Amino acid sequence: MTEHSLWRFSRAFHRAINERQFADLEALLDDDVDWAIYGPIDLFPFFGSRRGKAAVIEVIQQISENVRVHRFDRESIMLGTDSASSMMRYSLTALDSNKPISLRIAHFAQFKAGRLTNFRVLLDSFDLVEQTVGYPIHLPRMAV
Amino acid sequence: MTEHSLWRFSRAFHRAINERQFADLEALLDDDVDWAIYGPIDLFPFFGSRRGKAAVIEVIQQISENVRVHRFDRESIMLGTDSASSMMRYSLTALDSNKPISLRIAHFAQFKAGRLTNFRVLLDSFDLVEQTVGYPIHLPRMAV
Numbered sequence: 135m136t137e138h139s140l141w142r143f144s145r146a147f148h149r150a151i152n153e154r155q156f157a158d159l160e161a162l163l164d165d166d167v168d169w170a171i172y173g174p175i176d177l178f179p180f181f182g183s184r185r186g187k188a189a190v191i192e193v194i195q196q197i198s199e200n201v202r203v204h205r206f207d208r209e210s211i212m213l214g215t216d217s218a219s220s221m222m223r224y225s226l227t228a229l230d231s232n233k234p235i236s237l238r239i240a241h242f243a244q245f246k247a248g249r250l251t252n253f254r255v256l257l258d259s260f261d262l263v264e265q266t267v268g269y270p271i272h273l274p275r276m277a278v
Numbered sequence: 279m280t281e282h283s284l285w286r287f288s289r290a291f292h293r294a295i296n297e298r299q300f301a302d303l304e305a306l307l308d309d310d311v312d313w314a315i316y317g318p319i320d321l322f323p324f325f326g327s328r329r330g331k332a333a334v335i336e337v338i339q340q341i342s343e344n345v346r347v348h349r350f351d352r353e354s355i356m357l358g359t360d361s362a363s364s365m366m367r368y369s370l371t372a373l374d375s376n377k378p379i380s381l382r383i384a385h386f387a388q389f390k391a392g393r394l395t396n397f398r399v400l401l402d403s404f405d406l407v408e409q410t411v412g413y414p415i416h417l418p419r420m421a422v
Contacts, residue, residue, distance in 0.1 A: 172382055172402050172405075173402060173404065173405075174404050174405070177417055209386075209398065210363070210386035210398055212356040212358055212361060212362075212363050212386070214356055217356060218356075219354070219356050219363040219365075219384075219386070221363075221384070221386050221398055221400065238316055238400060239400070240363075240365070240384035240386070240400045242353075242354035242356070242363070242365050242384070254353065254354055254365055256365065256382060256383070256384045256400055256401070256402055257400070257402075258316050258317060258400055258401075258403050259402050259403050259404035259405065260317065260318050260403035260404040260406075260407050261316075261317075261318070261403065262404075263404050263415075263417060267417055271407075271415060271417075273321055273407060273411055273415075
């Protein structure tokens with residue numbers, strides 16, 4: 135039984151972020167990969183949609199210049215033949231401020247012949263913004 | 279082949295939100311259901327963790343008093359024997375302001391004997407907050 139594509143991708147992804155070694159990851163991206171991290175792109179320019187291997191590698195380079203991953207836990211996971219989804223909790227450091235950031239994300243991934251073809255990431259963006267600016271954002275209570 | 283628990287749950291959930299009919303949903307919740315919607319609980323008191331059927335029904339009642347669902351699209355979905363995850367895009371109306379809200383969420387669900395035992399929801403909370411207050415939240419550019 136071969137290893138699920140998610141595990142190879144996950145190792146290569148974290149190696150790219152923390153060691154800035156992109157070769158393993160590049161080999162696991164489909165040339166035409168469709169990529170999106172949903173979140174406030176005005177604040178985090180590496181969020182948003184990208185298409186193709188070069189654009190995705192550029193995004194991951196930007197992420198690697200901004201954060202270091204200390205640890206991640208998969209709280210939920212589903213594996214299909216050529217697909218995977220997880221809910222994960224990350225402990226990061228923001229490299230510019232040296233501040234710790236705790237972040238929950240959900241991802242949905244599709245693979246073809248072991249390469250990532252589609253990747254969608256959602257994260258608790260309000261929590262991320264508050265941790266990044268370092269103060270609570272005061273807003274009116276919205277409901278009930 | 280029986281219908282996946284997700285579809286029954288989804289119908290009952292949306293009926294509860296839009297028609298405030300909770301009986302179908304109640305029958306599909308495990309007595310000890312473990313429930314969490316991650317997001318700013320100071321702003322949206324129906325976010326956060328709940329345990330047990332009564333607490334979850336109360337949360338869904340609160341949601342039904344605050345929004346109406348116009349439409350939802352499942353952008354990604356994974357189904358296991360007793361589990362499911364989706365990335366979804368909702369078109370909602372906030373009932374107090376009559377404002378339209380477009381919201382992307384991810385959920386991970388586990389079922390036992392057709393009843394929901396575990397439910398985890400993540401959403402693009404910054405986007406939701408901006409739409410709810412009705413103005414962009416100006417913050418410094420964080421990175422790059």
